Amino acid sequence: MPAPDYTRSRAYRAAACAHLPFGVSSTPRGRQTPVPVVIEDAQGVHLTDLDGNRYIDFTLGYGPLLLGHTPDCVQAAVSREMARGLRTATVHRGEAALADLLADCVPTAEQTAFVTTGTEAVQLALRIARAATGRLKIAKFRANYHGWIDNLHIAGAPDNDGPSTIGQDPAASADVVLFDWGDAVQMASLDSSFAAVILEPAAINPGCFAPPPGFLEAVRIATREHGIVLIFDEVITGFRLGLGGAQQRYGVLPDLTVLGKVLGGGLPIGAVAGRRDIMHDVASGRLLHRGTFNGNPLSLAAGFAAVSHLRIHAETLYPRLDAMAADLCAHVNTQAARTGIPACAQAVGSAVQLFVGTKGLTCIGDLTQVDRAATGRLTDALLQRGIYTLPRGLMYLGTPHDDADMATTRQALSEALETLRT
Ligand code: PLP
Numbered sequence: 001m002p003a004p005d006y007t008r009s010r011a012y013r014a015a016a017c018a019h020l021p022f023g024v025s026s027t028p029r030g031r032q033t034p035v036p037v038v039i040e041d042a043q044g045v046h047l048t049d050l051d052g053n054r055y056i057d058f059t060l061g062y063g064p065l066l067l068g069h070t071p072d073c074v075q076a077a078v079s080r081e082m083a084r085g086l087r088t089a090t091v092h093r094g095e096a097a098l099a100d101l102l103a104d105c106v107p108t109a110e111q112t113a114f115v116t117t118g119t120e121a122v123q124l125a126l127r128i129a130r131a132a133t134g135r136l137k138i139a140k141f142r143a144n145y146h147g148w149i150d151n152l153h154i155a156g157a158p159d160n161d162g163p164s165t166i167g168q169d170p171a172a173s174a175d176v177v178l179f180d181w182g183d184a185v186q187m188a189s190l191d192s193s194f195a196a197v198i199l200e201p202a203a204i205n206p207g208c209f210a211p212p213p214g215f216l217e218a219v220r221i222a223t224r225e226h227g228i229v230l231i232f233d234e235v236i237t238g239f240r241l242g243l244g245g246a247q248q249r250y251g252v253l254p255d256l257t258v259l260g261k262v263l264g265g266g267l268p269i270g271a272v273a274g275r276r277d278i279m280h281d282v283a284s285g286r287l288l289h290r291g292t293f294n295g296n297p298l299s300l301a302a303g304f305a306a307v308s309h310l311r312i313h314a315e316t317l318y319p320r321l322d323a324m325a326a327d328l329c330a331h332v333n334t335q336a337a338r339t340g341i342p343a344c345a346q347a348v349g350s351a352v353q354l355f356v357g358t359k360g361l362t363c364i365g366d367l368t369q370v371d372r373a374a375t376g377r378l379t380d381a382l383l384q385r386g387i388y389t390l391p392r393g394l395m396y397l398g399t400p401h402d403d404a405d406m407a408t409t410r411q412a413l414s415e416a417l418e419t420l421r422t
Contacts, residue, residue: 001415004384008050009038032391033380042069044400047388055388056405058352058395063236064261066350067306068400074265077305078298087297094300101307102263102273105243108253109273113282114295118235118260119147121270122198124282124289125256126151128272129196129229131281139190139197139228141181143364145205146198146233146258151176158206158365181364182211184218190226197223198231201246201254205236206364208346208353208394216252223255229278235260235270239307240396241349243314249349265306267299321350321397324406328352328395331410335417342371343378343417354378354393356420374420381416 013035016023024030038050045068047055060066067074081094095114102109115121130136138151142161146152150172156164161178163170177194179186181203190197201216203209223230232254237246239262247253256274263269272279281287310317325347332345332354343356355361356378357371375393382389387409389395 001384004053005051006035006037006049006053010035012038012050028391032383033376037383037388044068044070045398045405053386055383055386056401056409058387058389058397058409060396060398061266062261062390063240063351063396064264065266066240066262066396066398067265067309068398069266071265071306071309073305073309074302077265077301078267081297081301084297089292089294089296092295092297092300094297094304095295098300098304098307101304101311102259102271105307105311106238106257106259106273107244107247108255108257108275110276111279111283112259112271112273113279113289114300115270115272115289115291116268116293116296116299117147117270118233118258119149119270120291121235121258121260121272122146122152122233123149124270125198125231125258125272126196128256128274128278128282128287129231131287132229132278133195133227135193135195136175137194138176139179139194140176141179141199141203143206143367144181144198144200144203144233146200147235152198154178158367181206182209182215184212184215187218187222190222190228192226192228194226194228196229196231196256198233198258200237201232201234201250201252202237202241202348203364204348204351204353204394207355207361207367207370208348208351209361209364210348211246211250212363216250220252220254229256230254231256231258233258236351237349238263239310240351242318243307243310262306262310263303264299265302265304267302268293268296269299269303317399318349321399322347324401325350325352325397328397328406328409328413332413332417335414339417339421341417341420343420350397352395352397354389354395356393378416378420381419382412385412385415387412387416 013023022030041048045057099112142155150168153164155161234245238259241249259271329345329347336343356374358369
């Protein structure tokens with residue numbers, strides 16, 4: 001097939017790098033090959049780049065845009081809010097409104113504190129846990145991602161426990177102890193020196209792994225036994241695996257929940273939600289919870305509109321998205337088996353991960369079998385065919401994806417897999 005024309009995206013990048021480091025505002029976006037395409041317009045789940053190339057979007061803003069780029073309910077709510085003036089850093093009714101709605105939707109959200117990003121919410125959750133227990137140590141799981149703060153931006157892969165980037169302060173993670181996600185037996189080594197255990201309850205970042213039976217329960221039992229605060233990082237799984245997130249889906253309740261992404265309806269947000277007794281220090285003002293843009297009216301209005309929409313349509317919307325994701329995985333796995341190409345896909349809810357180099361994974365440790373370069377070649381071939389995914393092979397589905405989009409995507413996947421033979 002003829003290569004798409006990326007002339008204008010290339011020219012933009014060359015010029016942008018003059019004053020914008022790496023030509024982007026978040027490093028992974030600059031790694032798209034053959035060039036980071038510059039998006040000019042986004043409607044529903046359809047993107048158009050500067051050269052006029054069109055894509056079906058499966059990045060959905062790296063997850064937040066479950067309702068696509070132009071949901072009517074969010075656009076109307078943000079316009080209404082704009083008309084009242086920005087009111088940044090004032091007390092406004094949107095704050096309690098979204099906290100009340102969360103208390104209705106998320107099983108453990110008795111109280112919610114808002115911040116501006118998921119990373120900040122993780123930082124706040126750690127602070128709350130340390131204040132509540134008077135302890136310092138944090139248990140983290142290898143290959144789980146919790147944002148880019150120095151404390152937890154380590155062990156990004158199952159076989160590398162080091163920092164994720166140059167420039168990190170090793171002292172910041174000195175109190176972090178690493179465990180293998182999914183291994184219930186290791187939870188026996190937790191003790192009462194730990195302030196918190198933090199984890200992705202379904203490991204979407206490592207590659208869409210559902211928790212093995214008994215794992216979350218073992219974490220819950222051990223943390224309860226030793227008075228450790230259990231933090232579910234539901235920045236991705238919140239409102240994606242269902243209205244009540246992973247905790248509702250798997251029936252294991254944390255003490256604190258970190259939220260972000262979908263919660264903001266596409267605008268920046270982060271939140272820590274939790275039981276009243278653990279949130280006590282925040283509620284009493286003893287624990288500092290600061291931030292100029294915390295609870296900004298536009299994000300909260302967008303989030304309220306999006307979550308209200310999800311609440312009304314949850315019964316039909318989530319099963320439909322999950323079925324579409326399962327269908328996509330089945331297609332990839334069938335094609336791989338038919339052609340003998342070592343590739344596979346797995347999904348949790350409406351998040352799908354493509355892998356090349358392996359015919360299936362049973363645990364996060366198996367990620368060492370994955371051929372990252374070949375997975376990148378697969379997503380490049382998809383991009384050429386108008387399918388826009390995260391370069392590491394992660395795909396998010398959203399409500400505007402329709403049957404025609406999915407048929408086009410299946411066809412593109414078949415063709416892109418074939419390119420791996422050559
Ligand atoms: N936690 C998880 C599980 C995430 O996936 C992310 C971001 O992808 C974060 C935290 C950090 O959120 P943000 O990018 O909004 O800072």
